[in-house]
Amino acid sequence: MKIIIFTFIMLTILNTNSFSEFKFIGEIKSINKFDNRIEFKLENSLFNIYVIKDNVIRFRYTNKNSFSEAPSYAVIKNNSISNYDFSETGNYFEIKTSELIVRILKDPCRVSIYDKNMNIINEDEKSFGVSYDFDEVRCFKKLFSDEIFYGLGEKTGNLQKTRNQYTMWNSDTPGYNEKTDPIYQSIPFFIGIRNKKAYGIFLDNTYKSYFNMGASNKRFYWFGSEKGELDYYFINGPEIKKVISSYTDLTGRMELPPKWALGYQQSRWSYYPESRVREIAKTFRDKEIPCDVIYLDIHYMNDYRVFTWDKNRFPDPQKMLNDLSKDGFKIITIVDPGVKADTINYSIAKEGLRRNLFAKYPDGEVYQGEVWPSWAFFPDFTKKETRTWWGEKNADLLKQGIAGIWNDMNEPAVWGASFPDLVLFDDNGFKADHKKIHNVYGLEMAHATFEGLKNEFPNKRPFILTRAGFSGIQRYAAVWTGDNVASEEHLKLACTMPLGMGISGVPFCGSDVGGFMGTPSPNLYLRWMQLGAFTPFFRGHSVINASAKEPWAFGEEIEKWVKDIISLRYELLPYFYNEFYAASKTGLPIMRPMFLNFQNDDECYAFESQYQFMIGEDILVAPVLSENKNFKKVYLPEGKWLDWWNSKIYEGNKWIIVEAPSSIIPLFIREGGIIPMQEKQNYIGEKNIKELMLKIFPSKNSNYVLYEDDGITQNYKKGEYSLTRFEVNKNDNSITLNISKEKDGYETKREDYLISFYDINEFSSIENNNNSLNSFNSLDELKNQNEGFYFDKENNLLLIKVKDHGNMNIQIKDL
Numbered sequence: 001m002k003i004i005i006f007t008f009i010m011l012t013i014l015n016t017n018s019f020s021e022f023k024f025i026g027e028i029k030s031i032n033k034f035d036n037r038i039e040f041k042l043e044n045s046l047f048n049i050y051v052i053k054d055n056v057i058r059f060r061y062t063n064k065n066s067f068s069e070a071p072s073y074a075v076i077k078n079n080s081i082s083n084y085d086f087s088e089t090g091n092y093f094e095i096k097t098s099e100l101i102v103r104i105l106k107d108p109c110r111v112s113i114y115d116k117n118m119n120i121i122n123e124d125e126k127s128f129g130v131s132y133d134f135d136e137v138r139c140f141k142k143l144f145s146d147e148i149f150y151g152l153g154e155k156t157g158n159l160q161k162t163r164n165q166y167t168m169w170n171s172d173t174p175g176y177n178e179k180t181d182p183i184y185q186s187i188p189f190f191i192g193i194r195n196k197k198a199y200g201i202f203l204d205n206t207y208k209s210y211f212n213m214g215a216s217n218k219r220f221y222w223f224g225s226e227k228g229e230l231d232y233y234f235i236n237g238p239e240i241k242k243v244i245s246s247y248t249d250l251t252g253r254m255e256l257p258p259k260w261a262l263g264y265q266q267s268r269w270s271y272y273p274e275s276r277v278r279e280i281a282k283t284f285r286d287k288e289i290p291c292d293v294i295y296l297d298i299h300y301m302n303d304y305r306v307f308t309w310d311k312n313r314f315p316d317p318q319k320m321l322n323d324l325s326k327d328g329f330k331i332i333t334i335v336d337p338g339v340k341a342d343t344i345n346y347s348i349a350k351e352g353l354r355r356n357l358f359a360k361y362p363d364g365e366v367y368q369g370e371v372w373p374s375w376a377f378f379p380d381f382t383k384k385e386t387r388t389w390w391g392e393k394n395a396d397l398l399k400q401g402i403a404g405i406w407n408d409m410n411e412p413a414v415w416g417a418s419f420p421d422l423v424l425f426d427d428n429g430f431k432a433d434h435k436k437i438h439n440v441y442g443l444e445m446a447h448a449t450f451e452g453l454k455n456e457f458p459n460k461r462p463f464i465l466t467r468a469g470f471s472g473i474q475r476y477a478a479v480w481t482g483d484n485v486a487s488e489e490h491l492k493l494a495c496t497m498p499l500g501m502g503i504s505g506v507p508f509c510g511s512d513v514g515g516f517m518g519t520p521s522p523n524l525y526l527r528w529m530q531l532g533a534f535t536p537f538f539r540g541h542s543v544i545n546a547s548a549k550e551p552w553a554f555g556e557e558i559e560k561w562v563k564d565i566i567s568l569r570y571e572l573l574p575y576f577y578n579e580f581y582a583a584s585k586t587g588l589p590i591m592r593p594m595f596l597n598f599q600n601d602d603e604c605y606a607f608e609s610q611y612q613f614m615i616g617e618d619i620l621v622a623p624v625l626s627e628n629k630n631f632k633k634v635y636l637p638e639g640k641w642l643d644w645w646n647s648k649i650y651e652g653n654k655w656i657i658v659e660a661p662s663s664i665i666p667l668f669i670r671e672g673g674i675i676p677m678q679e680k681q682n683y684i685g686e687k688n689i690k691e692l693m694l695k696i697f698p699s700k701n702s703n704y705v706l707y708e709d710d711g712i713t714q715n716y717k718k719g720e721y722s723l724t725r726f727e728v729n730k731n732d733n734s735i736t737l738n739i740s741k742e743k744d745g746y747e748t749k750r751e752d753y754l755i756s757f758y759d760i761n762e763f764s765s766i767e768n769n770n771n772s773l774n775s776f777n778s779l780d781e782l783k784n785q786n787e788g789f790y791f792d793k794e795n796n797l798l799l800i801k802v803k804d805h806g807n808m809n810i811q812i813k814d815l
């Protein structure tokens, strides 16, 4: 008995000792102020603070003796500033910038961040702060009862992330559902909002990380990683837009893509052989359904060997590509990372081995994992030589006539889903294992491809599509939301997920329209197409064994409506392209949650508001996300809203129910909206567009600046673009439209404008640069004239046609 009790006690003691314990950072022992940072030595940690900008502060902790010197994969610009105040008062140190006050309590070391009026924005949980559990590190923050969270990139479930926990670990999750987490991308950045004021936190750590946004407790939220430093950036708003802009200042922004990438794209696993690809292309053109891109999925390759062709299926790729390009089609090929481990007949594998470009086990053996080509080697994209080599191989595809590259399986995915953690990578010379590199493997693959295409074709804009990524992926690629399902649940996710990506710095995103797995009902397909036409990335795709999902596969009626909505996307190209330009400049999303534009409106944070969105500032899109409904509940924020389809005007600040027969997706123009449009084309660049159409819903005063360039080269970076400003003023008597060239670096082919003014009751005359315009009896009649107007009194719609004289002043008199 004694022996049993003794053994029990010993076991208990041993057990307790081997329990892991959270070790808190403790008090500040010493401080050293350098030009670019302040260094604190704490009881159990090193801690550095960098002031990056007046609203961006970097906090960096490690329980090692020094900080890592390996460069960040995500952050490309984090120079710190030194013009801020630093002081010591009693039990705290204080940093003061023009926008923030940061107090660092000495014992225990805790950070509190205030606005300049000393209102608390964010603070460490008073007892827990930052803690370590061996390699694992966590940062506990006080959770305010009214605090809500958004962001975290590509996540399923609701757009709002409050009271849930999320993991960052890129995962191949075919047929995921609204509860699956994690999926393909890791964007460790979130936005916290309280009292309508926003801040953001970006955790720059690539290891498996966690974000507990107040799940299972009401005291704190926390974020942290299994290993590596706690290196995070606090970004103050209070505007949400400012948070996103500052975050993308750190991690980079999307470059302007080729204009054709905004067009409709058709994919399937897989279109082959060549005759099938030609047939798809021909059907689009015969039916005059606009389409710019066709994808070649894995069957174009010789037994899934990347950078090869299956010569039986595609005997003369160059000829095919050439022919299709005459018809306006751009062909994009899938390129997976796994290089078939065929060391006998496959030059890519042999070259990679010879040049030591693949990831290896610690004992030096090259790792092999199983994917489509069976056993495969995995390029080490964290090694410069590998990136250059891979970039060149991708550029070779472009030399053959391929227009863009589709990166898939780059989580990296392997059968069994467990890429061994001990596999080693170069980590840009710093050497790291898979645990550190996993989440940036896709990012670095896209990086390699992007650089390769740019090196070989310096004046071309690269187009890359990727499944996996990390913060910063927006610099290199568009993102699609992976293997979704043809279901209503996924139709909803196809709305909320690109919205979530947009506010996480990745504007160019969309879903597999129609659903990848399974076959959608005709109505589900139609509603998805209507939504897809308003997502920045617009591609239909399908799994191998589902029935046809092309626009003509669901009967004539659906085909017509689908054609209408794709056509509308092409008509709206000037508006969309302008938003892409803006996104490339500001980092703000193209497709925006309501609360981004209307930050002070409670209803915009409501659960149902996540199922509608804004494109830019002026178009509200309210997709029907249900296959059998023909109405939609829509929230219209303050102001007036014009129904796109029937010119009806609504007073905002309320929820309405609008009818949405199958033929339409509810759309509204915000009062003051100026929407540039152009005629439909079968593909972007097909026609020499000579007329710019403007839809104007006049308010007291509004402005719109239209960006135009050649849509394909890098010349815009040298100033070859034009900016045209449209300014509308409305008073009790008249409406004036001023058109002025703000920048003239690119010559548009424009000859005239067709301008629609909505909400016009009556007027006496219309003058263009003081010359009065003639009235005509119908739109058709007007279209045949050089200049003039037609008043559709019934719809309060005034159409004006004028020549493009450069700077112009149009007046509608005596309202």
Ligand code: GLC
Residues within 6 Å of the ligand: 174, 268, 269, 297, 298, 334, 408, 409, 467, 482, 483, 541, 542, 543
């Ligand atoms: C993956 C991709 C999918 C692709 C398939 C075959 O499942 O997510 O888009 O069609 O692989 O390459």
